[in-house]
Amino acid sequence: MTESRDCQSQHDDPEALTRQKSSQSSITPPKTLWKEIIFVVVVSMAQFMTQVGLCMSIAPIYRIAHSFNTSNLGELSWFAAAYSLTVGTFILVAGRFGDVYGHKLMFIIGFSWFGLWSLLAGFSVWSGQVFFDCCRAFQGIGPAILLPNALAILGRAYPPGLRKGMVFCFFGATAPNGFILGGVFSSLLAQKVWWPWAYWIMAIVCFLIAFLGIIVIPQEPRRKFTDDLSPWIRLDLLGAATGISALVLINFAWNQAALVGWPMPYTYILLIVGFVLLAFFGLVECTAKCPLLPRSIFTGDLAWVLGCIAAGWSSFGIIIYYFFQFMEVIKGDNPLLATTKWVAAGPSGAIAALVTAFLLGRTPPSVIMFCAMLAFTAGLTIFATLPVHQTFWAQAFVTSLITCWGMDMSFPSGTLILSNAMPREHQGLAGSLVSTTVNYSISLGLGFAGTVESNINDGGRDVLRGFRGALYIGIGLAGLGVVVSICFMFVSWRRYRKGSGRS
Structure with missing residues (x-):
């Protein structure tokens, strides 16, 4: 009773700060189709630009490293890991700020912050690698602010139904295409101009999207609180x-x-x-009176879903990093050619998102999650066993086609499973928890793989052996995701049978 009284809002709900507002829409999307398309595209730029930022230090990694006079593979992995670390760490906190101060405001702040540290990351060429790593870490706070608030904006604009499912699948489908675009342009600029230009241009784009957000995203009603809680308590x-x-x-x-x-x-x-x-x-x-993670969200499905996503996406971080490492170091490709070899993931990921949108209302989400884990495992297994002198079209091309299905099937199905499992007042945490797990797992997976690589590559003399060892760790993590998803399907099936028996 005390907690409910302390945390009450104008709706008098306990722990109301984490209520989802999508079930009773408080943002009205544009009425005309073309305006609605612009609205969805601008908001989805949060996911798109997050992946652009991830690939910008992976594809041209050796061009960046050369400017800092470093070739240590452990130092190079920080270029991507520092970014994913902060993206995954700050999401829940950023979502709470959006609940209190408004999701549109946080969306604009997120892109402005993203733009500022992208600008400084480019200027780090005159400083050093440590400053660049710090810029990458601060850069990642921008997407951490953007992702939960973008999902909240879309969630509040659309009530549950087919239209909302399609919008969320489109949001997820932007990920592989953002990664590819980021790789293409950063590689092109690194080879033909200078790698800092990729970060400076990204800063301009981020500032532009922040400005479009002011114009395109409908104004939301400012939340009013009837209690006298301090920001320290309200924000936990x-x-x-x-x-x-x-x-x-x-x-x-x-x-x-x-x-x-x-x-x-x-x-x-x-x-x-x-x-x-x-x-x-x-x-x-x-x-805590207003906890970031209310006790009522800890349902049985939470551990299963986040376990699958953590295992699958940590393996994805490994394959996406070592795909470029293999192509540039072992095959001798330049960054642009290595990125081109991953281009098939874009259209394949779009198809995966459409198929997932079709299946979500017809197939149990736990089955979709199982298929996603299989895609991660298959992609890593095919690539880890790739012969050095084999043609690209035999295994590497297949890897680029398959792996993105794991991405675009696990994200929407994971969000839906958590949404169905959580109490109504805490629905808004579903997307934030999935995004936190996805991005944090990418960074953690790189740490696992880098540790294995550095210990078996014979002091850098057997690079290929180190790469394969890292990829085998990825197979193990993805395989763990398959095992967890099978257990989850069994638990879901038993629950369904029990429910059918009662009725």
Whole structure:
């Protein structure tokens, strides 16, 4: 009773800060079709530009490394890992800020922040690699702000139904195409002009989208609170501080271990401190008046879904990073050619999103999740066994076609499963939890793979062996996702049989 009284809003709902507003739409989408298309496209740029930002340091990685006079593979992995680390770490906190101060405002702030640190990342060419890694980390906070608030805007604009499902699948389908576009333009600029121009142009695009967001996204009613809670309590800043610190330290330890090794004391000390802070975060959330993770969201489906997504997307981070490593180091391709070899993932991912949209209302989401995990596993297995001198069309091309099905089937189905499993008042957390797990897992997977690679590549003398070892870890993670998804299908089937027996 006390918690409900402290956290009440104008609706007098307990823990109302995490209510989803999509079930009773409070944003009216444009009435005309062409305006609605512009609205959906602008909001979906959050997902599109997130993937652009990820590939910008993967495709031209050796051009960037050359300007910093470094070739250490452990240092190079930080170019992508630092970005994914902060994207995955700050999403839940950014979603809470959107609940309190408005999702449209946070959308505009997110793209402005994204643009600012993209600009500074380009200028880091005159500083050094450490500053570039820091810029990449701060750059990732922009997408962390954007993703939950973009999903909330679309969720509030569309009531449950086919139209909403199509919009969310389109949102997910922008991911592989954003990754490809980011790779093509960053590679082209790195080869023909200078790699910082990719970041400067991205900054201009981010500022432009922020301006379009002001014009295109409908104004939302400002939320009013009838209680006298301080921002510290309403935003759960203590929980945010402990949770972010824990996730950053755990992830940093794993990725840094690939560079300096586990015998270095500070790596495992930071890992231990991270887990201690994670436990403290759990205690804080149990006693917080407005927790970031309310206790009522911890249903049986939550662990199954997030377990599948964590395993699958950590393997995806590995294959996407080592695909470019293999093509550029082993095959000798330039960044643009390596990106071109991944282009098939764009249309294939779009088809996957359309198929998923069709299946979501006709097939149990747990089955779709199982198919997504199979796609991740198949893509990694095919690529990990790729002979060095084999033609591109035999296995590498098939890998680019298959892997994106894991992406575009797991994201919407995971969001739907959590949406169906969570209480109505906490529906808005579904998209945020999925996005957090996706991006954090990408960074963590790179840490696992980098640790294995650095320990079996014979001090850098057997690069191919190191790459294959990292890819085998990816197969193991994706295979774990398959096992978890099978268990989840069995649990869902038993639940369905019980429900049918009662009726």
